[in-house]
Amino acid sequence: MSNRIDVKKTYKLFINGAFPRTESGRTYEVKNAKGVFIANPCLASRKDLKDAVVAARAAQHGWNKATAYNKGQILYRLAEMLEGRRAQFVDEIVTVTGVSKAKAEKEVTDSVDRLVWYAGWTDKISSLSGALNPVAGPYYNFTIPESMGVIAAIAPETPSLLGLIDSIAPIIVGGNTVVVLASTKAPLSAISFAEVIATSDVPAGVINILTGKKDEITPWMASHMDIDGLDISGLGAKKHAEVKTAGTENLKRIYSFKSADPGRILAFMENKTVWHPIGL
Amino acid sequence: MNFYGLVDGTEASLKKYLGSLSGVDQVGADARAAMLATRSIKTTSKRWAIDTAITMVDLTTLEGADTPGKVKALCTKAVRPDPTDSTVPSVGAVCVYNDMVEIARTHLDLIGGQHVGVAAVSTAFPSGRASMAVKIQDTKDAVNAGASEIDMVIDRGAFLSGRYIEVFDEIVKIREVCGTKAHLKVIFETGELVTYDNVRKASFLAMAAGADFIKTSTGKVAPAATAPVVLVMLEAVRDFYAMTQVRIGVKPAGGIRNTKDAIKQLVLVNETAGPEWLKPSLFRIGASALLNDLLMQRMKMDDGYYASPQYVTID
DSSP states (O other): OOOOOOOOOOOOOBBTTBOOOOTTOOBOOEEOTTSOEEEOOBOOOHHHHHHHHHHHHHHHHHHHHSOHHHHHHHHHHHHHHHHHTHHHHHHHHHHHHOOOHHHHHHHHHHHHHHHHHHHHHTTTHHHHHOEEEOOSSSEEEEEEEEEOSEEEEEOOSSSHHHHHHHHHHHHHHTTOEEEEEOOSSOOHHHHHHHHHHHTTTOOTTSEEEEOSOHHHHHHHHHHOTTOOEEEOTTSOGGGHHHHHHHHHTTTOEEEOOSSOSHHHHHTTEEEEEEEEEOOO | OOGGGTOOSSHHHHHHHHHTSOOOOHHHHHHHHHHHTTOOOOHHHHHHHHHHHHHHEEEEOOOTTOOHHHHHHHHHHHHOSOTTOTTSOOOSEEEEEGGGHHHHHHHHHHTTOTTSEEEEEESSTTTTOSOHHHHHHHHHHHHHTTOSEEEEEOOHHHHHTTOHHHHHHHHHHHHHHHTTTOEEEEEOOGGGTOSHHHHHHHHHHHHHHTOSEEEOOOSSSSSOSOHHHHHHHHHHHHHHHHHHSOOOEEEOBSSOOSHHHHHHHHHHHHHHTOGGGOSTTTBOEEESSHHHHHHHHHHHHHHSSOOOGGGSOOO
């Protein structure tokens, strides 16, 4: 029998590339499907959201300037790191949600594949959506999609890992930075995914992960003047109208999605049109 | 000149005066500054502090790339920091290089900013490495162009070598050039003075030589206005007041970028020099980015939600 004392993990937030505890000092209990206590993750406060947005805003210019090739490499690196820690993620999903090991394995595999898929879009999205417009003059007229800025996202409750990846990857593919609220009931995958991010050359502040209550944080996200867009895919349909009303005050783009497709990337991009003179 | 009766202008008397100063307890100063930084200022006090801090800002642009257009934009912002809210007070002054003084003064007068001063950085700012003749001419230029405040730098090389009388004479001469037209702020560049003892010594030297304000830094050297350094300087003006019944102002500059930092400075002032110093004529904050953060915090207090930098001007 071992005499070792358990080395238990402290579940913290992920803001600006670091793992701070919530400034509020609050936590909440996570239990598995049978009601057995599993962990005490942070219950993020309004100030944590503010700190995350400040970090995301500071990181946005640099991330947007990174080449599509570089962004793609970094997203692919996320997939590599996730693949390498597959066992831990499978274990956490099984522990928290109580699904079979095979089902958890499939979710992790899908998550890795999804990241690789998104990584491929970084240098293709502008060809898909951009255009060379015909104009009546000696000009080339281009339309290209550009990043929107800082986007917040509410990740769905389940699947906790794949849903999180769908909440993060399409947003950062377009050159935005993101503040994501993880699944409330199953936040362990999100916190472990932050460790994957921290070892994947993702610049600090590009991805920020909060854990906490949707009802508490979503209205703050909607009214925050420095968040340009909001993905409410993980929010119950009943709350959509309320959040959209709060967001109109500051012209925030608010969308929810049912699937992973290029439209999800383009939703948080804005078209920019450039006129370029042709030699007369 | 009698220099408040503290020195008679000779090197011997200056050495005796500076030699009589007590040393600074470094550990104590650090601990005191750290303790005062933990005070929590909320609601109505915070609102008062934000508005007071805005009136104390010396809105600064000291870049090689400054243009008349940028200086004019800065002046407009100085008079009316938030164009959408007329209850926001004007800042204390704009702080520019010498050649921009006339542009700033003219533009301020044009837009109804007569109450906003123009501070000019003189005497071969930021290094202070020029002949005395050049430094005097530099200051004359600024005063003639309409500067109401002169921010001079001391010769740190002379100070650190112990040639205090040179530093003293320099301040006296620049003070004469300023005459009654301009206030004199003396910049120590505390990041280069190494010890708190030196900061205290420089403070008393400058005050006796006729400074109206003592200022921490140029903003070009880090560390700049750290809390313990400001604490030491505030203690110096407090002690100087006890000796002479004259209140000298303090201006921290450099590194004060957000509302929290600014409020910490106000706490230091209140708890060290006293509430008499909590006004723009005796306390200024040299800053550029700070004003936007003060405005954003003010908006947040009014609107109830976090503001965005996209809603305040860039410079």
